[in-house]
Amino acid sequence: MLLEISGLTSHYGRIQALKGIDLQIREGELVALVGANGAGKTTLLRCMSGVQPITGGTIKFDGKDISKMSPEHRVGLGICQSPEGRQVFGPMSVEDNLRLGAYRRHGPNIKADMDRMYEMFPILHKKRELPAGTLSGGQQQMLAIARALMGHPRVLLLDEPSMGLAPLLVAEIFKIVEALKENGTTIFLVEQNAYAALAIADRGYVLETGSVVLSDDGAKLLTNEKVKEAYLGL
Ligand SMILES: Nc1ncnc2c1ncn2[C@@H]1O[C@H](COP(=O)(O)OP(=O)(O)O)[C@@H](O)[C@H]1O
Ligand SMILES: [Mg+2]
Numbered sequence: 640m641l642l643e644i645s646g647l648t649s650h651y652g653r654i655q656a657l658k659g660i661d662l663q664i665r666e667g668e669l670v671a672l673v674g675a676n677g678a679g680k681t682t683l684l685r686c687m688s689g690v691q692p693i694t695g696g697t698i699k700f701d702g703k704d705i706s707k708m709s710p711e712h713r714v715g716l717g718i719c720q721s722p723e724g725r726q727v728f729g730p731m732s733v734e735d736n737l738r739l740g741a742y743r744r745h746g747p748n749i750k751a752d753m754d755r756m757y758e759m760f761p762i763l764h765k766k767r768e769l770p771a772g773t774l775s776g777g778q779q780q781m782l783a784i785a786r787a788l789m790g791h792p793r794v795l796l797l798d799e800p801s802m803g804l805a806p807l808l809v810a811e812i813f814k815i816v817e818a819l820k821e822n823g824t825t826i827f828l829v830e831q832n833a834y835a836a837l838a839i840a841d842r843g844y845v846l847e848t849g850s851v852v853l854s855d856d857g858a859k860l861l862t863n864e865k866v867k868e869a870y871l872g873l
Contacts, residue, residue: 641666641825642687642794646696649679649686656682658849659696664794664827669820671857673833673870674846680829681723683846684798687827688720689713700794715743717793721800725783729772733763736771736782740789749789756785759815777808784815794825801832813839833870837861845870 642664649657656679664670674680685691687698689710698706700716708716719740727736737756741749757764760781766774771782780800787795797816801809809832817839820826830836837843840857845866853860860866 640664640699641668641701642827643699644683644687644696645699647683647686647693647698648695649682649691650694656849657686657693660846660849660851662844662851662854664825666793666825667820667823668841669816669826669828669839669857671833671836671840671843672827672829672846673831673836673843675870676831677848678846679849680831680846681798682849684720684723684796684827684829687713687796688718711743714790717791718796719787719790719792719794720796721780721783721787721798723798723802725776725779727771727774727779727782727786730770732768733771733774733782734767736786737763737789740786743790752789752791756788760785777804777811780804780808780812781815784812784819788819788824792824794827795819796827796829798829799831800828801830801835809835833866834861837866 640663644660644662647657647660648655660683672680682691686693689708693706697704705713737753762778763782763785774782800812813835816826816828828836828840837857837860843857843860844851845853
């Protein structure tokens, strides 16, 4: 098991946002976490990357308890996040945004990695000298994913990559996520777009008000009556 979360709880003051989450991610898997707005998806991701304190339970990575490890150290281990709302640095160039994704690393490989990103996302190459804030929403999402990839993720955490994008771009982003999985990247995909996420996921979890209420193969969740009714509008 690459990542193993047991009994995880987290609070905002007296409000309990996560109520004892158990979740596992194996190496090479694409695991989806779906749930409505406010279910606790972002809170869980932020607990995994270490920017949100946990109040109980454990997070193990590669068998080692990282529950108290700093966010910087977790990035160093390869836990790399593309945050909700993309959060690219608008005034900085596309290229400098990419460079930031490799801030835990040094040396000549960074140039090679950047070239690899430009190959994967030709539009970022074309716009590499422009301020990131001038990119469209879809391009900023590609940049946020590429920036996370620059950290050499052993697990890539994606928080709602399709949020706010037009349908054609949503399809493009999901194709990119699928291609990354096929290249062997381990991915934890958090989405309100349950249909698209479960359709490409090996396994999925359904989160409701801070608790996992269902977990199964992605394909099985897609045909689950409860999921269909609550999340797929079918
Ligand atoms: N900074 C915060 N302060 C207080 N409550 C918060 C904060 N962030 C999130 N919450 C609450 O925690 C719950 C889970 O939020 P969140 O993790 O953002 O859900 P999701 O990503 O699934 O939409 C919600 O009820 C939300 O109102
Ligand atoms: Mg969220």
